[in-house]
Amino acid sequence: MKSVLIANRGEIAVRIIRACRELGIRSIAVYSDADAEALHTRLADEAYRLGPAPSSESYLRTDRILDVARESGAEGIHPGYGFMAERAEFAKAVVDAGLVFIGPSPATIDMMGDKTRARTRMEAAGVPIVPGTTTPLADAAEAEAVAESMGYPVLLKAAAGGGGKGMRVAEDASRIRPSFEAAAREAKSAFGDGSIYIEKYLSRPRHIEIQVLGDLHGGVVHLGERECSIQRRHQKLVEEAPSVVLDPETRAAMGEAAVRAAQAVEYAGAGTIEFLWQDGDFFFLEMNTRIQVEHPVTELVTGIDLVEWQLRVARGEALPWTQEGIRIEGHAIECRITSEDPDDGFLPSTGTIRYLELPQGPGVRWDGGVAAGTEVGLHYDPLLGKVIAWGADRATAIERMDRALREFVLVGVEHCGPFHRRVLAEEDFRAGNLSIRYLEEHPELTRAPENGDALQRLAAAAAVLLEDERRRTLAPPRIRPGAGGAPRSAWQEAFAPGASEY
C-alpha cells in the first residue's frame, strides 16, 4: 500500500497525513468547498474536491470518495473518526472496490455499532457489562418489570444510539413509562430505530477506556487506559493516561477484558473498549472501531505511534510486541481546543483565525487542523486541535499543560482554552477526584469567573492607554471628508470604520 486517501478533514486528516509521510505513503486529501484551502489540503501530497460544504454532499458521499480514490490511484482509504469511520456499509463499499479499508472488517463495525448485539457478544466473551438487558425491550410494561427486578434508578438507552440521544434516566417506578416512551420516540426520530434497552444507572462512574491494537494474524495487545471522565453533554474535553484510580490488578483485569473483547470480534487495527468504572467494578460500555480523538495521550505514555500502526496493520504487518513488552511511562493529558465560548455557555463561535501562536517547549504536542487564515464555520464539529502534555508524573503533566495553555494564543474565534486552565486549577481535578458528573458538580467552570479588583483596574488602565494612543495617532484630518477628495493616508485606511483591527 503506497497511497492512502484520507476521507476526513481537520486535525485528524492532518494527523494521518503526517503518519503517511513518515512511512513514505502518498497521501491524498479530499475537501468540501468550505475546506478548499484548509490545512489538510495543503499538507497532503494531493487534494481533490468532493462537493459542497454540507457533510451530506461531501465527506459523507461514498460515491464521490470512491471516484476520487479511483482517479487518484489510491490503494487504501483511512476514514479517521466521525463521518464514515463507523459505517459498515462504507467499509464494505471500499473493500468491494478492491481497496484497503484502514480499520476493522465491515462485519466487526456492524456488530459493535449495534449496542445490544455488542453487549450480548461481550457478555459471551466474559467481559463484564452494565447489568441490564441484552435485547431490546418489547414495551413499557417489560421495562417496568425489568427495572423492578434490577432496582432503580435505571437508564433507558437506544439500541442504535450514541451521543446521548434516545437516552433517559428513570429515578423511580413513576418515571419508567414516560421515560421509556420519550426515549423510544427520540431514538425513532434520531436513528430510525426505536429499539430501547435498559441498564442499571450508575450514579457517579468514571469513563475509563482501554486502547487495543490488533493485527491480521490474530495478534492483539492493549496499550493501557485513558481516563476521559471530564465531559460536557457526552463530549469529552480532557483526557489523561494513566487513570489515577486504577490499581495494578484492576488495570490488568480491564486490559485482559479488552483484549478478550477485541479477540472475540477478530479485531484488526486500533480500537477502543470503553468502560464505566465505579467503586472498583468496571463495565463494558461500547467499542469504538476507529482511531479516537484522544489517542495521543496513549502515544505519549507508550511511545507507540497508533496511526502509524493502523497503516502498518492494514499493510499486513504483524504487531512486534508481546503484552509484557508494552510499558507505560509517565503521565499525559490532552485538552481539546474547540471553537466554543467557555465564558458564555460554550456557545459555538465562528470567524477567521487571524493570529495563532502554538504551544511549544518541553513535553508539549499540538495536533491541530487550523492555521492563521483558516475560516471556522458552522458546517462541521468545532474541534480546532488538541494540546497534549507529557510529564514524569501527573502533577508535572498538569503544570506543563497549564504552562502550554498560557502560551497558546488563538485570535479570531472564541475557544475553550481558558476553560481548561480553570479545570487544571480546580481542587477535585488536581486530586484526581473525577466522575462523568464532574462538570455538573462544578458548573462554575463553564462560566466566566468574576473579574477581581486588580484585573478591573488593569483593564481600565489598558483601555485608557489604548484609547489615548488611538486619539493621538489619529490627528484630526486637515481636509474634511468629501471636501477635496484628498487621498486618505494608510493610517486613515487602517482605522476606517469597519476595519477589523482597533
Added chain:
Amino acid sequence: MDYFVHIGDERLHVSVKDGALEVDGTPMPVEVLGRVGDTVRGLRLSGRGHRVIPARNGKGRWQLRIDGRRIEAEVLDRGQEAIRAAKMAAGVATGPAPLEAPMPGLVLRIDVEVGDEVTEGQGVAIVEAMKMENELTAAAAARVSAIHVAEGEAVEKGQTLVEFEPLDDSDPEEDEG
C-alpha cells in the same frame, strides 16, 4: 487628560499626565507594549508582564483579553462622561433589550408573534449552529414589538432577531438598574 472607564456596573476614573497614570487616585506604573495595529499587545505593570488582545467595538468601546480573561470597557473623556451623566439624570428610558443572535447560525424556529407577551426566561427562538440547537430566551417580561427574521434564515452574530416593548403595567424605572 481624564477618562472615565465603564466596566460592567463599575466606573473607574483614570487620569493620564505626562505618561503617568492614576486609577481612582492611585498611581499605576503601567506601560503598553507593541505597536498600534498589532493583534497581540503587552502590558507591563511594575515589571510584571501581561498579554493583551485588544479589539475596538466602536467609539471608545474596547474588548480586552488580558491573560485569557475577557473584559468589555467603555472609555469616555470628561465631556462624553458629562453628556452620559446628563442623559442618565434625564431618565432616558431604554426599554427592554432586543434579542440578538449570540452566534451566527440558522433560525430554526420563532416561537412568538408580534403582540405576544413573554415572561422572563421564556423560549423565543431556536438558532442552530454547529449541529446544536440553542434556545434563546427572553431576558425580562415584555411584549414583542417586532420580529426581524424568518424561520430558515441565516443570521450573523449580534443581529437583532426580536424587539420588545415594556408591558403597560411594568415600572418604567425597572430597566435603569
